[in-house]
Amino acid sequence: xxxxxxxSVLDRIHAHGEGAYPEEGAGLMLGEIIGQDHQVSEIxxxxxxxxxGARYDRYQLSPQDYLLGEEEADRLGVEMxxxxxxxxxxxxxxxxxxxxxxxPNFSYLITSVVKGKAVESRSWRLTEDRASFSEEILxxxxxxxx
Amino acid sequence: xxxxxxxxxxxxxxDGQAEVAVAGENVGQVLESLIQQHPDLRQHLFNGHGxxxxxxNLYINSEDVRHLQKMxxxxxxxxxxxxxxxxxxxxxxxxxxxxxxxxxxxxxxxILAFILNLPWLVAAVALVMAVGTVTKVPGxxxxxxxxxxxxxxxxxxVLEDNPEPHRFAQGFGAVVLGLxxxxxxxGAATFGWILVWLVIFLAGLNLFAGFxxxxxxxxxxxxxxxxxxxxxxxxxxxxxxxxxxKA
Numbered sequence: 001x002x003x004x005x006x007x008s009v010l011d012r013i014h015a016h017g018e019g020a021y022p023e024e025g026a027g028l029m030l031g032e033i034i035g036q037d038h039q040v041s042e043i044x045x046x047x048x049x050x051x052x053g054a055r056y057d058r059y060q061l062s063p064q065d066y067l068l069g070e071e072e073a074d075r076l077g078v079e080m081x082x083x084x085x086x087x088x089x090x091x092x093x094x095x096x097x098x099x100x101x102x103x104p105n106f107s108y109l110i111t112s113v114v115k116g117k118a119v120e121s122r123s124w125r126l127t128e129d130r131a132s133f134s135e136e137i138l139x140x141x142x143x144x145x146x
Numbered sequence: 147x148x149x150x151x152x153x154x155x156x157x158x159x160x161d162g163q164a165e166v167a168v169a170g171e172n173v174g175q176v177l178e179s180l181i182q183q184h185p186d187l188r189q190h191l192f193n194g195h196g197x198x199x200x201x202x203n204l205y206i207n208s209e210d211v212r213h214l215q216k217m218x219x220x221x222x223x224x225x226x227x228x229x230x231x232x233x234x235x236x237x238x239x240x241x242x243x244x245x246x247x248x249x250x251x252x253x254x255x256x257i258l259a260f261i262l263n264l265p266w267l268v269a270a271v272a273l274v275m276a277v278g279t280v281t282k283v284p285g286x287x288x289x290x291x292x293x294x295x296x297x298x299x300x301x302x303x304v305l306e307d308n309p310e311p312h313r314f315a316q317g318f319g320a321v322v323l324g325l326x327x328x329x330x331x332x333g334a335a336t337f338g339w340i341l342v343w344l345v346i347f348l349a350g351l352n353l354f355a356g357f358x359x360x361x362x363x364x365x366x367x368x369x370x371x372x373x374x375x376x377x378x379x380x381x382x383x384x385x386x387x388x389x390x391x392k393a
Contacts, residue, residue, distance in 0.1 A: 024236060050236075058236030063203050063210075066231055070154065080154035083233050090237060095306055096380050098235040101201045103155040104190055108235075130189060 001136035003081075003107045003123040005029075005040040010140055014118035016045040017086030017111045023055035024048055026085035028069040029107065030078045038081040038107045038136075044069050058097075059085050082107030084121075089114055092122045094133045102126040107136065148221055150180060151228040159186040168227070173204060174217035176227060191229075195373050201232040240307035242388065243300050244291065248284030249353040252319070256346050260339060265330035268342055272327055275320035279313055285320075306391040308377040315352075315360020319345050362386025 017025045027045040031038060046069075048059045061083075073080045083106060092112035094102070102108060104126050111121040124133040147167040152160050160166055166183065170176035177198075181188045191202050198204070204211045205228040211219045221227070252271055259267035278285025294300040323345050329338035352358045365385035368375035380389040 026233070026235075028233070050234075057239055058234070060232065060234040063205075063230040063232060066153075066233055067228075073154070083235075085235060087237070095235070095237045096308065096378070097238040100377075101232070101234045103153075103201075103231055103233070105155045105158050 001125060001134065002037040002139050003040065003109065003136050004037060004139045004141065005109075006142060007140055009040055009043055010121065012043060012045070013084045013109065013121065014111055014113075016084075017113045017118050018116055020048065020055075020086060020088075021113050021116045022088045024057065024059040024086055024088060026059040026061055026083060028061070028066070029081045029084055029109065030069070030073050030076065031081050033079050033081070040081060041078060042072075042076060043084065044072060056088065080106075082109065082123075082125075084109040084111065086111045086113045086118070092120055094124050099126065099130070099133060102130075102133070104128065104130075108133070109138075148176065148223060148225045148227055150176065151226070153229055153231050155231065156187060156190065156229065159190075160184050170221055172215075172217065172221055173206065173211050173219045173227075176221050177204075177217075193376065194371050195376075201234060203230040203232055204228070205230055237306060238308055239304050240309050240312060242303040242305055242307070243295070244284045244287040245312055246303075246353055247290035247294060247300060248278070248286045248316070249349040251286040251289060252349045253346050253353065256323070256342050256349075260342060265327055265338070268323060268330060268338075269327035272320050272323035275316050275323060279317035279320055282309065282313055284312075285316065304392065305389045306380055307389045308380070310377050311361035311364035311386075312358065314364040314375075315358050318360045318363070319349065356388035358386050358388070 016027060019025065025045070026048055027043055029040045029043050031041040046061050046065045048055050049062045050058045050060045069080055087110055090112065092110040094108060094110060098108065107123050107125055109121055109123045112119045121138065123136050123138045125136055127134055147169055149165045150168045151165050152163060157164060166180060168176045168179040170179050177191065191199060193199055206214070206219060206221065206225055252275065255267060255271050274285040278287065290300055295302065322341055326338045326341035329341065348359050362385045364375055365379050368377065379385045380391065383389045
């Protein structure tokens with residue numbers, strides 16, 4: 001399982017996480033599904049709709065924003081691949097809460113943002129039995145030609 | 147037949163279909179009809195107690211069924227239904243310094259109550275624990291929050307952990323201590339003080355050995371699918387033991 005992402009798109013994800021710091025930032029990833037692999041071509045940085053005070057360690061996207069994401073995917077002729085979010089001053093590993101709220105078949109890209117700077121991203125997918133996450137290979141490359 | 151729109155992450159279980167024809171007179175029946183056609187969906191839509199997972203939203207003609215009659219919401223032939231994901235995540239954090247302060251005071255005050263033979267002190271500690279359980283905080287956590295932490299006497303120890311099992315453990319302790327106080331007031335001194343020492347022992351086990359017996363019971367009740375006990379132990383942690391991962 002691999003998440004293939006252009007450097008420029010990953011840079012935008014990192015910038016979104018740095019902009020949201022010290023709160024968690026999140027958004028959706030769109031692109032192609034190629035067998036077991038996800039190839040990201042576009043992202044939708046979205047608003048963390050958790051109440052003020054709770055956004056430091058929780059993120060939530062509104063159902064309306066999710067539907068916008070599905071519409072955008074349809075419009076672009078691509079698929080919804082997953083979710084990116086940041087962990088302020090915390091490792092880029094999914095938490096127990098992440099697992100409980102995770103959707104199957106989605107790539108979950110997590111960026112560790114330490115003292116305002118994006119440090120590293122890793123990507124994960126929920127196992128079929130929902131018991132844990134498996135890490136997938138993150139392949140960062142040049143802009144992919146469609 | 148009504149059409150049910152399937153979100154992207156679930157289409158792998160519906161043979162790639164983004165819309166599925168479903169049958170039923172209400173939302174509950176419609177979902178059952180969906181799962182009968184595509185059984186792999188069940189565990190992603192429902193938890194082990196048969197309840198719709200909190201991150202699954204069901205809309206009927208753009209209205210969330212949670213604002214209507216939930217599973218009993220009637221469904222008509224021309225209705226458009228949608229499963230819309232709530233996308234959420236984050237850290238579950240518990241400051242174990244607050245919990246340890248709570249345990250130390252429960253132990254200290256209970257021992258003091260025994261030495262000085264003060265049933266009312268036992269009742270007071272039980273009351274503080276009960277109030278803490280209801281307000282979802284360690285009962286004596288205010289001592290840590292208002293005095294110990296600001297003065298740097300006790301440093302925060304924030305771990306990735308679930309608060310619910312600790313709340314259950316405190317509630318369990320409050321009930322036992324409350325029973326103890328009741329027994330003491332009724333004159334059953336031996337029984338009453340044995341219960342007090344049981345609470346002291348269990349709080350001590352938590353404080354000094356890192357094992358929360360009430361938390362372990364919570365997780366075991368969850369494993370037995372008792373409704374309301376929904377959290378699972380943190381990864382790589384024996385149910386009841388203090389987690390290692392810092393938050």
